[in-house]
Amino acid sequence: MPARLPESRSADLTIRLHQQAILSEFSVEALRGDDIDRLLQRAAELCAEGMGAEFCKALEYLHTEDMLLVRAGVGWGPEVIGKARIGADLASPAGFALKTGRPVISNHLENETRFRTPQLMAEHGIRRAINVLIENREGAFGVLEVDDSREGMFEEADIAFMQGFANLLGGAIERLRTEELLRAALARQDLLAREMSHRVKNSLTIVASLLALQAKGSESEDVRSALIDARTRVEAIAGVHDQLWRHSEPGDIDLALFLGTLCANLQSGAPHHRLVCTADPVHVPADRAIPFGLLVNEHVTNAVKYAYPDGGEIRIRSERAGDRLVLDVADDGVGLPADFDIAQASRSLGMRVVKNLVRQLGGSLTMPRGGQGTRFRIDMPLTG
Structure with a gap:
């Protein structure tokens, strides 16, 4: 014991x-x-x-x-x-x-x-x-x-x-x-990033305004059209930066909000057309939102120019599919020539821009057939 x-x-x-x-x-x-x-x-x-x-x-x-x-x-x-x-x-x-x-x-x-x-x-x-x-x-x-x-x-x-x-x-x-x-440093970094995006957006808006003024003063229809196209592309990039400094997460874009704002801007420049925009709630990095926005801009601009002689409906749909994103831009207009080959379509500046942007996003561009009009589909990964 x-x-x-x-x-x-x-x-x-x-x-x-x-x-x-x-x-x-x-x-x-x-x-x-x-x-x-x-x-x-x-x-x-x-x-x-x-x-x-x-x-x-x-x-x-x-x-x-x-x-x-x-x-x-x-x-x-x-x-x-x-x-x-x-x-x-x-x-x-x-x-x-x-x-x-x-x-x-x-x-x-x-x-x-x-x-x-x-x-x-x-x-x-x-x-x-x-x-x-x-x-x-x-x-x-x-x-x-x-x-x-x-x-x-x-x-x-x-x-x-x-x-x-x-x-x-x-x-x-x-x-x-x-x-x-660390929180204070991150907050300061976030503030600086937002301020920079805000300033870039303002600068791009000024550039877009100058292009619009130059277009109005041009006597050449081709030059005027080229300047208007350039203005819409600059406005699309400015829209991304506008979302960047407004958004709660730095470097991250709410694609549904961004697409809605972009379509509203495009609608103001196409009063005889009706743009219908729907998008799944998804966030993407800013470096992917910019080419995405430019893709939408190019397809909508082309539809406004060539699909309808007197105006019509253009549908823009962004849909999440697992870890991928599918963008559809469709109209019920005159359609493309029967012999149009998307793989060989590189004569116009717009299609060259589209193909380069799709390549930049690591996606694929197709034209699903069926029905009247034209439909472009871009399938891309959510992240690069």
Whole structure:
């Protein structure tokens, strides 16, 4: 039969095991926590519980004031938390721990000759205190302190327990601040990207306006037509950049919204035609939205020019098929010549542009037969 431990030793072992369980519980919270104040408050609560103490406080060092702010705590009133300050000089227990990095135990503050008793602690009748430094690679954050107004003794073993809390806090604070800096950097990058897209869009709009003015002033029908075509292509690219700076996800385009806006712009330039636009909700990278928009622009422009002598309906449909996207542009107009071969169609600038854009998207261009008019279908992957 194993020998029994002395009662005092058994009680001490129970306390230490309880402290280790509490520390283990907090370690999970420190890894998952996303709010410094909540972590500091939780640490103060658990630390006071593990030490069986009345008071605990987490102090943040205010560099500009050389003071320690009571950021969180247990046992203190609302007039203390977030408001009370303690001197951070070497003459205070917390200041000594902060400046030297060494833990401080003072079991008889009323007889203490090394330090003065801060007014806050005197007002609450604090008789003993233990302080450990909270730090990380950024430097000292502050001090974790346990206080009690009752007689008793804090021991060296208590330092290990409290230092465990302080170390977990230091690591968690460093992680949260790093994450905050990363979020701020990403937000700034997002803002710069949006601003750049907005400026590019405005510049392209100016170019489109200049092309329109040049077209109006041209006496040649061929030149005027070429300038109008160029204007619509520039407007299609401007539309992508308009979506870029408005959209919530940088570099990502809501294709349904983009296609609707593009068709509305094309409709304004074709008052005798009716454009019917439908699109599945799907997001694509901006570098794919631009050639996609230009494809729609080319097909609609061609349909407006050649399908109907007096106007008619043009249908634009964008449909998701698994990891691919299918674009259909169809009309009920005069149709193409019977001997039209899409593989050989490269005489017009518009068809050369279309074929190059399809190749850029890694897609295929076909002309499903059946019914009146013309139908172009582009099948392409969603991502490049």
